[in-house]
Amino acid sequence: MSENKFATIPFNRPYISQNELGYLAAALEGGLTAGDGPFTRRASALIQELTGARGVQLTTSCTHALEMAALLLDLRPGDEVIMPSFTFVSTANAFALRGAVPVFVDCRPDTLNLDERLVEAEITSRTRAIVVVHYAGVACRMDEIGQIARRHGLAVIEDNAHGLGASYRGRALGSFGRMAAQSFHATKNVQCGEGGALVLNDPGLAGRAEIIREKGTNRSQFFRGQTDKYRWVDIGSSYLPSDLLAAQLTAQLESFPAIQARRHAVWNAYHEGLADWAAAGEVSQPVVPDECAHPAHLYYLLLPDLRNRQALIAHLAERGVQATFHYQPLHTAPAGIRYGRPAVEGCPVTERVADRLVRLPLFADLDLPEVERVIDAVRAYEVI
Numbered sequence: 001m002s003e004n005k006f007a008t009i010p011f012n013r014p015y016i017s018q019n020e021l022g023y024l025a026a027a028l029e030g031g032l033t034a035g036d037g038p039f040t041r042r043a044s045a046l047i048q049e050l051t052g053a054r055g056v057q058l059t060t061s062c063t064h065a066l067e068m069a070a071l072l073l074d075l076r077p078g079d080e081v082i083m084p085s086f087t088f089v090s091t092a093n094a095f096a097l098r099g100a101v102p103v104f105v106d107c108r109p110d111t112l113n114l115d116e117r118l119v120e121a122e123i124t125s126r127t128r129a130i131v132v133v134h135y136a137g138v139a140c141r142m143d144e145i146g147q148i149a150r151r152h153g154l155a156v157i158e159d160n161a162h163g164l165g166a167s168y169r170g171r172a173l174g175s176f177g178r179m180a181a182q183s184f185h186a187t188k189n190v191q192c193g194e195g196g197a198l199v200l201n202d203p204g205l206a207g208r209a210e211i212i213r214e215k216g217t218n219r220s221q222f223f224r225g226q227t228d229k230y231r232w233v234d235i236g237s238s239y240l241p242s243d244l245l246a247a248q249l250t251a252q253l254e255s256f257p258a259i260q261a262r263r264h265a266v267w268n269a270y271h272e273g274l275a276d277w278a279a280a281g282e283v284s285q286p287v288v289p290d291e292c293a294h295p296a297h298l299y300y301l302l303l304p305d306l307r308n309r310q311a312l313i314a315h316l317a318e319r320g321v322q323a324t325f326h327y328q329p330l331h332t333a334p335a336g337i338r339y340g341r342p343a344v345e346g347c348p349v350t351e352r353v354a355d356r357l358v359r360l361p362l363f364a365d366l367d368l369p370e371v372e373r374v375i376d377a378v379r380a381y382e383v384i
Contacts, residue, residue, distance in 0.1 A: 009374060011322040014186045014193075015259055015364040019251035027247040036220065037243030039250050046253040047182065047197050050165060051174035055200040057209050057239075058246060062161045062183030062196035064239045066094035069157050069179045069198060071212050071235065072205050073129060075100040082122055083131040083159075084114040085331040085347040086354065091133060091159050092330050092340060100128070102340035104331035106347040110287040111135065115349070116144040122343050123148075129155040132177070137295040138288055139168035142176045157181070160199070164189060165260055165295040174199045189259055189297055189364075190252035192245045212236035262364040263296035266371055270299045270360060273375040281383035299360050300326070304383060306355040312381050313358060319377040326357050 027039055035058075044056040059065045075081070077099030083091055085104035092102040103122050108115045112135045119130060130149055132140040149156045156176065161183035163173040174180040179202070184195035198213075200206055210220050216236030221227045252259070271285060278285050284302035288294050303309040309325065316323045329350045331342035360374055 008320045008322055009361050009366070009370050011324055011359070011361050012187050013363045013365055014191050015252070015255075015262075017251050017255035017258075019254065020248050023247035023251050024244060027243050033242055033244050035240035035242060035246075037246065039243045039246035040241070043246045043249045043253055044197070046250065046256075047164075047199070050172065050253075050256070051160075051180070051182075051199050052172045053175060053180070053199040053201055054203045055206045055209075057198040057200065057213050058241055058249075059196040059198055059213065059239045060241045060245075061090075061194055062159070062181045062185065063090040063094065064237075065181035065196040065198040066090055066157075066159065067097060067237070068209060068212055068239055069181060070094045070098045070100065072179065072209060073155060073157075075128060078126060079128045080124060080126040081129045081131055082119055082127060084133055084135075084350070085329045085336070085342065086112060086135070086327050086350040087133045087159065087330065088161070088327060089330065089333075089335075091131060092336065095129075095131070096335075096339040101126075102330070102336070103127070103343065104329075104336065104340055104347060105343045106345070106349045107135070107353065109349050109353075111138050111140075111289065111292075112353055113138065113140040114145075116141045116148070118343060118345070119145065120148050120152075121345075123152050123154070127152065127154060129157055131157045131159055133159040133161075134163040134166065134173050136286060136300065137163040137166040137173070137297040138286070139163070139166060139173055139292045142168050146176065155179075158199075161185075161188070162297040163295060165256065166297075167293045169291045175201060178202045179205065184249055184252075189263060189295055190249065190256055192241075192249040192252065195241055195245050195249055208234065213239040259364045260295060262366075263362065266362050266366050267294075267296035267299050269368075269371045270362075270375065273372075274301070274378055277379045283383065296362070299362050301358045301360070301378075302353065302356045303358060304356070308384050309356050309358055311384060312378070315381045316374075316377050319373075319380070321361065321374050321377045323358050323360055326354070326359055328354050 158177035158180035180199040
């Protein structure tokens with residue numbers, strides 16, 4: 001096809017509700033545009049309600065939330081943190097910045113989550129934590145992971161960038177770990193362009209988390225009248241977002257049910273509309289175990305091999321559909337080799353998955369004709 005007859009369907013289009021502009025204007029008119037203003041408090045309360053957390057600290061990104069988690073764990077050079085190789089670089093970077101060694105474990109072939117069956121073999125005397133990533137918002141096996149962590153006295157940290165609104169056995173993701181990190185990047189279900197949150201399930205961490213987020217100062221305590229001096233009291237950084245970002249995020253969070261309904265409609269249409277095509281071409285669709293409720297964060301297909309993955313992406317591009325692949329294995333990345341170590345048995349499933357995975361467009365404003373266009377375009381591809 002030499003020329004597209006249709007406008008391109010982008011991979012992502014950030015959803016805008018009816019209240020963003022009004023809330024941004026209110027923040028500007030109120031004169032409290034720095035962090036910890038009224039919209040920061042409103043957004044934090046909404047996140048706390050969705051996750052069932054004991055506390056929430058809004059941050060400038062999920063990356064920064066993970067960095068705060070590493071600081072709160074008091075990690076030292078040489079400490080080890082177990083995590084999946086199939087994840088975004090921030091999951092490892094946050095801990096490597098403290099001198100800790102990311103230990104990369106393979107993913108399950110069904111959900112693509114950290115394979116809990118491989119975790120215990122990688123625990124050493126230097127292990128301090130297990131970081132789980134709920135890929136596509138489908139929960140890791142938190143019962144088994146929690147049991148392993150308790151046996152060895154390890155902290156569990158949830159990288160829940162994909163999983164806001166999801167649950168495992170009826171319990172919200174983000175509530176299982178000692179801490180959890182959320183993302184509100186433009187590609188997420190609710191977004192403020194760039195943003196995140198540190199979810200705290202250990203109330204003993206709240207005071208220090210507040211200090212770390214405020215550049216290591218007791219600024220918040222000072223403004224609450226709890227101390228007579230505003231001083232540097234701990235290490236920290238500038239992790240507090242503007243109340244303007246919080247205003248946009250508040251509007252998004254208030255629209256969460258509507259956003260989720262739209263996204264689930266798209267996800268379900270893909271899953272049903274591509275089922276027979278996938279089966280005929282030996283293409284795998286997402287697996288969602290019965291005990292998991294997912295948030296329709298992304299929809300992916302696992303092609304038989306790299307050649308088919310690349311061919312499908314090119315085929316869709318010719319038909320005006322922007323699709324993409326996803327994570328590349330961290331254990332084989334230059335920085336992963338330098339700062340981390342792979343599991344003893346390597347990560348063969350991760351390497352196979354990374355070469356085969358294609359993500360389809362999925363966003364709340366994707367209308368039915370566009371969804372049908374994507375489905376038709378995929379179905380027109382013949383697996384090689």
